[in-house]
Amino acid sequence: MRICIITTGGTIGSTGHPLSPMPAARFAQAVHDLLGGALAAALPGDRLHVDDGLRFSDDGPGTLDSTDLRPSDWCRIAGRVLDLYDDHDAFVILHGTDTMDYTGAALPLLLNVFDDMGIARAALSKPVILTGAQLPLFRDTDGGLVLNAGSDALANLTGALEAARLRLPEVAVFFDGRLLRGARALKVSTTRFAGFDSPHLGPLATRGIGIHPGAVPPLPGPAAPDRALDAAPARALVRAQLEAVARVIDDQRVAQIAAVPSDHRASDPLMARMVRDALAAGATGLLLEGFGPGNIPAGDGAMASALTQAQVPVMIASRVIGGQVGAFDYAAGAWIGATGAVAAGDMTPVAALAKLMILTAMAPHHGWDRATLSALLARSLAGECAAGDRLTGALWPGQALQAADGPLRLENDHDHGPRLTDGARLLWQAPGPGLLRMQGDRLALIAHDGAVLWSSAPAPGAVAVLTAHPPALRLIDPAGRARPVTALAG
Incomplete structure (x- = not known):
């Protein structure tokens, strides 16, 4: 099996005081020199290639701390996977943990093309696994780079490589022994090695003595060979979509506003004012994080008025880690459905933000009108939420x-x-x-x-x-x- 390791930066590939990402070429050489023999023994028969061709800028190391990744950098990562697609059977992307969940939610949307019904016209057919670490893989010493023995990095790297052998045709995150669907992952800790969780979906696989498939079935992959990214026409569809999105995605300004306890009886309630201010400042979309199942203080009608007048897509997610937004059954939120806002279902706010930003950016390319965009925001496209509009079993x-x-x-x-x-x-x-x-x-x-x-x-x-x-x-x-x-x- 041919597995490509793509490094973007992040803690796993950082050294120094303070920590900063190594250049990709130096990291690739360190993997070859310090880990080559061990990886070859652990993955017999596999061919590993550590790619150093992805650069986010022409200055400095070319890699980034994930804190500094922009939405257009999601497109760069997806583009590099497309560049190397024919030459490899799987991809492991080394990424910083700060925004790994955002990239995990973005890549499935960028590496597939969906029609108006949410059916894939071009579909990812190979594993793309994101991983990283809470501590660096290598340590600088007076004698040069050495393996950082106390880090979680080696276990995450080798686990991601082993998980790639399952050939699951989707974007996933491997961390602390678990393979999670990328669009369902959420960073939950900065201090524990179990840095990521998936509040609504169990792991696709777990690692112990070997890799063991989980109870959650993987995404089905392409419906036919001509829709797989292995086929040049399908890959061309993804490439054209990606180029269109890359040109405009950094211009997307999605305002994420969390509901907070406040005096909703005031003449100008705080949350309604925040919505109006965001729209006046040029927001291209709104993501509201409601209480519980998406409830938002009505503000004596002020919020309904602000959302109804919004000329941009609006999504409602839950601020609860395991929260789910559905039909707004409670009186406290029953008015929301009439505003045209889209319920995010069991999407994490991270996945909802990436989806809102990317689909709004690609809508002109596909000719989607507002109604089609709203329906696609609600549908499960790449497993980012439960498929509430179709029979899956x-x-x-x-x-x-x-x-x-x-x-x-x-x-x-x-x-x-x-x-x-x-x-x-x-x-x-x-x-x-x-x-x-x-x-x-x-x-x-x-x-x-x-x-x-x-x-x-x-x-x-x-x-x-x-x-x-x-x-x-x-x-x-x-x-x-x-x-x-x-x-x-x-």
Whole structure:
């Protein structure tokens, strides 16, 4: 297996007092000289290449502390992966921990191309694993560089390299023995070696005596060979999208505003004033961190007025580490849905910020209007949130799907079975209770005794997606063709 190690800087590749990143070429030489034999023995049969071609500036070492990474640097990292894609089977990116979770959320969006329904037209087909360390890999001494024996860096580096052998086709973060989905990772500690966690999704794999796959299934990867980045046309789609985003992403000014306890009865509540000030200063998007499930003080209507008048995309996330924003069921937040703000679901605020910034930057390239952009912000594109608008397994009694582009809802009632509703209007009722799932090449309603109560026309390899425009549950096949499930169409 051919594995490419790309260094961007960060603590893992830093030396000196105060710590600063080594030039990539010096780091690559140190890995060769001090670790080459050990890595070759630990990874028999693998060929490792430590790349030193990524530079963030022409001055100094060319690498950066991740504190200084800009959104356009996400594009540089993605571009380097594309440059080297044909020559390697996996990529391990060494990155500073301060913003590793932002890069982990950004790269999946930059290395895939999605259509208006959130289906990948060009898809990452090889592992891209970010790792770093709380302490440097090497230490400067009077006799030159030596391995920093007390660091977590070597374990993280070798763990990421071992995890690459799983060939999971997605962006991940490896830290302290766990492989986490990149868009779900969150930095949680500056002092413990367990510096990252994934509050809503278990690990993709864990490391002990060997690498052990986790209970969470990996992303499926390309639906067909012509959609994989191995294919030149698919890679060209990603390259064109990346170039368009890189030109404008540093101009994106997403204001992240956290709800705080304040006097919402004041004539001009603090949070509403902060929103208006951000918009007046040229914010291109708003990310609001609400309490609990996304609740925000209404401010006697001031917040609703400010958000309704906003001409930019607005997302609502939860400030709670394990928080989730859904249908705004509480009276304290029930008014939010009418403003047009997008609920972030179980996305971390880090992932929501990266997604809002990147999708807004790429919208002109794809010709997405505001409604399409809002729907894509709500949909799970690369596993950054739960896929609430599509069947990923089975729809069991008590579960529901919610369209990303409107109020359409498919709920599996305990007593009556699945029903499709548009607000208070019933569009379709199943012939009886059961679970809804893909069975072979068609969607089927299965009774408790295994009997098939209803099934759709065949659609091999399709994904079932609920859409409000038009109101239907649609089967989308690997070629991107969509057909409504007739019985469930509105």
